[in-house]
Amino acid sequence: MARIDALSPTTRRPLTRLTFAMAKRRFAGKVPEPMLVAARHPQIYRSYLGMEMGLDKASQVDDKLKELAAIKAAAMTGCEFCIDIGSWFGTQHGITEAQLLDLPRYAESPHFDELERLVLDLAVGMTRTPVDVSDALIEQLRVHLTDEQLIELTGSIAVEQYRARFNWALGIGSQEFTEGAVCARPETVPAAATVNGSRVPAPTAP
Structure with missing residues (x-):
């Protein structure tokens, strides 16, 4: 179990809900726990997503x-x-x-x-x-x-x-x-x- 409580997957934050839904489609119906934890800090979460999306697009x-x-x-x-x-x-x-x-x-x-x-x-x-x-x-x-x-x-x-x-x-x-x-x-x-x-x-x- 993570040492910090994860954000609920049912959060009302629009961007976070959207990224959680995208993650479920990509990762066999699961939201990866690092996303749930990082999402508790919106600025860090946005930086994390930017890094991951940039890497994903590099081909x-x-x-x-x-x-x-x-x-x-x-x-x-x-x-x-x-x-x-x-x-x-x-x-x-x-x-x-x-x-x-x-x-x-x-x-x-x-x-x-x-x-x-x-x-x-x-x-x-x-x-x-x-x-x-x-x-x-x-x-x-x-x-x-x-x-x-x-x-x-x-x-x-x-x-x-x-x-x-x-x-x-x-x-x-x-x-x-x-x-x-x-x-x-x-x-x-x-x-x-x-x-x-x-x-x-x-x-x-x-």
Whole structure:
């Protein structure tokens, strides 16, 4: 249960009611709990919606890549809500059950291609504290992506950091989007290592 009471889904605020109705259509009849909590603060809620809508409209990077990176970041931060909804949403964009299960060992898994591994490297590096993203990794990504695509991908991972840490701090847990289906697992985060042109090692699953 969240540490702050959520706003009632039957609120009379016009914009909030509209966004709740839109969310129900998109998320299997559910209003995501982070929306219900954030909506208690109208200014923060509008900012949150703007960020999410902008990211949703950005379309230069394959949705599968962005979702894969978001799930990895969520798993590393341990956000139960994000892992749950991300796994559910990710499978709708082509992420396979094998990929969800192999996220902790993506560097060695045969279920990821070169670009997917590099995208996951970026998610790992951005989720570390301190952030650990090398020039070499960015140059490897540039072989596959334009600068605009790199901006979109990096922004997508950064927004996931916001989601995960907001939810984690306020005790927002799983909403059971993946009930009965395969879901990614939380991962432990080892201390950041220096990257010298090689891929960032995958964290060890608990």
